[in-house]
Amino acid sequence: xxxxxxxxxxxxxxxxxxxxxxxxxxxxxxxxxxxxxxxxxxxxxxxxxxxxxxxxxxxxxxxxxxxxxxxxxxxxxxxxxxxxxxxxxxxxxxxxxxxxxxxxxxxxxxxxxxxxxxxxxxxxxxxxxxxxxxxxxxxxxxxxxxxxxxxxxxxxxxxxxxxxxxxxxxxxxxxxxxxxxxxxxxxxxxxxxxxxxxxxxxxx
Numbered sequence: 001x002x003x004x005x006x007x008x009x010x011x012x013x014x015x016x017x018x019x020x021x022x023x024x025x026x027x028x029x030x031x032x033x034x035x036x037x038x039x040x041x042x043x044x045x046x047x048x049x050x051x052x053x054x055x056x057x058x059x060x061x062x063x064x065x066x067x068x069x070x071x072x073x074x075x076x077x078x079x080x081x082x083x084x085x086x087x088x089x090x091x092x093x094x095x096x097x098x099x100x101x102x103x104x105x106x107x108x109x110x111x112x113x114x115x116x117x118x119x120x121x122x123x124x125x126x127x128x129x130x131x132x133x134x135x136x137x138x139x140x141x142x143x144x145x146x147x148x149x150x151x152x153x154x155x156x157x158x159x160x161x162x163x164x165x166x167x168x169x170x171x172x173x174x175x176x177x178x179x180x181x182x183x184x185x186x187x188x189x190x191x192x193x194x195x196x197x198x199x200x201x202x203x204x
Contacts, residue, residue, distance in 0.1 A: 002029055004059035008066045011035075015068075015076050020085075027086050033062040034204065035081045037074060037092035037116075041067050042171075042182035043123050047093075049186035050197055056204075063204055064088075071098040075105030082111040091115045091203050093196055095122045115203060117196040124171050124178065125164075127185040130192040133163045139188050140167075143180070 007030055010023040026032070036058075038044050044067050051058050051065075058065055068077050071094065081088045090111045094102045096118055103113040119126050128136050140149050152158060152173060153166045161169070171181045186197075 002026055004030060004032075004064055007032060007064055011064070011066060011077070011080065012069075014080055015073065020080065023080075024086065027088070031062045032064055032086070032088060034064070034089040034091065035077075036063060036065040036200070036204070037077050037081075037090060038065065038067050039071050039094070039098075040069070040178075042178035043067070043093055044182075045179045046123055046127070046182040046186045046197070047200070049183040050189075050201065053187065053189070054201065056201075058204070061204070071095070071101060074102050075108055078106050078109035078111045082106075082109045084110050089115075091117075091200060093117050093119055093123060093200060095119050097121075117199040117203075119196050121168070123182065123196070124168050124185070126194050126196055127182075127189075128164055128167050130194045131185060131188060133167065135188065136167055136185065137163075139181075139184055140170075143184060145177075148174075 007023065007026040010026055014020045014023045036047060038047065044065055047065050068074060074094075078090055079085055082090050090106075094116050099118055102116055106113045106116070120129070131139070137146070137149070140146055149167075149170055152170050158166050158169070171178050
């Protein structure tokens with residue numbers, strides 16, 4: 001039975017220059033209505049964790065959450081999936097430094113940039129701000145990474161940075177760490193709000 005993972009794979013192949021027929025067929029079969037365009041897998045992990053915590057099955061709702069493999073892909077994906085392609089409703093997240101690039105790519109594809117939500121630096125930055133440095137350090141300890149964090153922050157290059165900046169950089173120092181913490185930091189949220197994620201989910 002076809003599932004949203006198959007559609008996601010078909011879209012990725014299409015964006016890389018392959019045939020769009022499998023994606024079109026699966027979009028119709030699965031009643032896909034919307035696509036959440038995200039820069040990378042850590043963002044996908046965070047959105048998936050928040051959906052689970054809110055009791056939402058996005059795939060069952062006809063929403064495909066996918067990584068574009070970098071901000072440079074937004075125009076291509078929007079063109080394939082948006083008004084000039086499959087006609088899906090598009091939303092997603094972008095970093096502040098990429099806002100202009102997203103706006104231009106989405107405009108060329110006939111999609112609305114107002115339906116994309118902006119992170120101040122990136123999503124990890126937003127999560128650290130929402131939880132606070134102390135709580136994030138507790139999460140790092142719970143995940144068994146406190147010794148690695150202490151070693152990292154004692155490096156000469158880190159000594160002039162704030163604890164917030166150090167944590168954000170730490171999450172990108174090991175393959176898979178950003179993906180892991182994209183999930184666990186969202187799972188650690190209580191009543192804290194993360195404006196870009198809240199806006200995204202309110203829009204779906």
